[in-house]
Amino acid sequence: MAFDFNSLLAFIIFGVTIGVVYGIVALGISLIYSGLDIVHFAHGEMYMFGAFFGLVLAHNVGVPYPVALVGAMILTALLGMAVERVFYRRLTRAGGGYTVAGMGMIICGFGMSVALVNAAYFFFGAEAEPFRANLDYIPRLTFPGDINVPESYVLTAIISVLLMAGLHYFLRHTKTGLAVRAVAHNKDIAYLMGVNVPLMISLIFGLACGLAAAAGVLIGPMQSVQVEMGYLMLMKAFAAAVVGGFGSLPGAIVGGIMVGIFENLGAAYISASHKDIYAFLLLILVLMFKPSGLFGVEAKVKA
């Protein structure tokens, strides 16, 4: 294939858009990790449930796409909070990721993932469903060199930026956000400041799952929605989180974008049928040369 600058640009633009979606899911994983010291292995299923909630709201209930997006985020946040409250809290209360209970937590996450997949088969069926969304009011973007960016990609970019900005504002400029950061750093001190720690943990979980749901609804119109979609997303979001530096929120976004670009370029110039490998290739490269990730935060030291 002759080198064509325009198509390279196009691959990068599409890579970035899909990458921010990975980034949003990775953001949730990082949020939960920094808040609870646990790696949440059922996060891909939250993304999948989010996509299905959006689908049901848009097709069966018939609400407009943006409403379906918000609705799916809220429903998934509630689902995530319920799962945390009922299943995870017992384990996290016994200690975080560095204890024996932390190991139990990982296994519990896997179990939850399997349980949620099967619940989804029961409720939504095994067929891949196309997510038809009417996005005519979103402008198509045309870049120089005849690069056309479809509406769903434009919308994805806009919503992702809005979500990230919203999360940033919440964490940096609100009192509750300050409390969330306090809990993420040290739960005991947060308690002594009068922060209702269990409530904040619920909130962290809800936020993270809401973000995953947004990613699901955004991906919906690009790919179809199916029960098994969570697994690969989880893996790629993990890759994104590790590439950016586990636990770092800006790192999650940058990592996601890098995974997106890398994947698209690999698919374009090496082999399209091995598209899903490139994310992990990048992951391995980063782990070899900068194991703490690009925005690596130092390991938290427990007193």
Next chain:
Amino acid sequence: MLEVKDVHAGYGNLKILRGINMNVPTGGIVTLLGGNGTGKSTLLKAISGLIPLMQGDVFFNGVNISNMKPHQRMRLGLVQVTQAKEAYPAMTVEENLVLGAYTRRDREGTKADLEKVYEFFPVLRERRKQLSGTLSGGEVQMLVIGRGLMAAPKMLMLDEPSAALAPKVVLEIFANINRIAKSGVTILVVEQNVRMALILAQYGYIIRDGVIMMQGEADNLISDPAVKDSFLGGSVADTSKALRN
């Protein structure tokens, strides 16, 4: 103000405190003394609710708080100042202070108290936009005390405010604790620096192996031969003069 009755507590199956009785009267400064691993910090955690009691009760202003969660106890005005190393290093000085006032809803009062903290510790005002991880040891200690004050406490519990600080800085910190007490806040200070603590406080408890070994008026303790032998050496007059001027 604070009454500790026959408290037993520890971690898991390991019992560290074995029947502690203690009383902190309103408006006073009481000190709890003891070496490393004697149960001082465990007792503070039991009082503030970070670890559950195995036996006994804790009363705050006559209310039994034994079964309350830490944030509920804190909302009653029982505020624990953490050890200095436990500021939030990734937050700015001002964010740390604002976090101290997390439970408060009165904006005006909070603002006024922020000013008050900056008056107590002017160096914090200079550094308010700095990450607290970049402060010196003494400054972080001032920060955690200031953070405690932001909660508008009725009673402040301090966990080793002199730890790892130069004598001159310790003096400054203790002089400030004295000022805070004068402004009407009851104080319980846990210390290893026996001399300084007994000069500051009116009443002292000495804890060893999870039991109160000795207690009494600070003036009596400081001249007690047993205390003198095990904890003190030399004259206290100079330090006393420097602290009170």
